[in-house]
Amino acid sequence: MSVVIRLKRLGTKRIPHSRIVVADRRFPRDGRIIEEIGYYDPSKNPPLVNVKQDRAEYWLSVGAQPSETVASIFKKLAIRKPIQA
Numbered sequence: 001m002s003v004v005i006r007l008k009r010l011g012t013k014r015i016p017h018s019r020i021v022v023a024d025r026r027f028p029r030d031g032r033i034i035e036e037i038g039y040y041d042p043s044k045n046p047p048l049v050n051v052k053q054d055r056a057e058y059w060l061s062v063g064a065q066p067s068e069t070v071a072s073i074f075k076k077l078a079i080r081k082p083i084q085a
Contacts, residue, residue: 005059006067017041020051020070022059049073057082
């Protein structure tokens with residue numbers, strides 16, 4: 001099972017917001033998820049972002065791949081894969 005961290009779109013037309021979720025790559029974008037780890041609202045100025053950092057680092061450490069958008073959000077929040085000793 002390959003796991004991906006991506007955005008799940010919510011909201012209405014022209015007022016989108018998203019949840020940052022962990023899901024199997026085979027599931028549809030807005031379908032079944034494994035865990036919700038945060039949210040992202042680009043309609044606010046500045047964009048509103050909240051991520052459970054410990055859960056994001058856990059999923060990255062077990063091999064989950066972030067989407068391009070989530071990777072850029074993680075980069076801005078300085079969330080990285082923990083170094084295993």
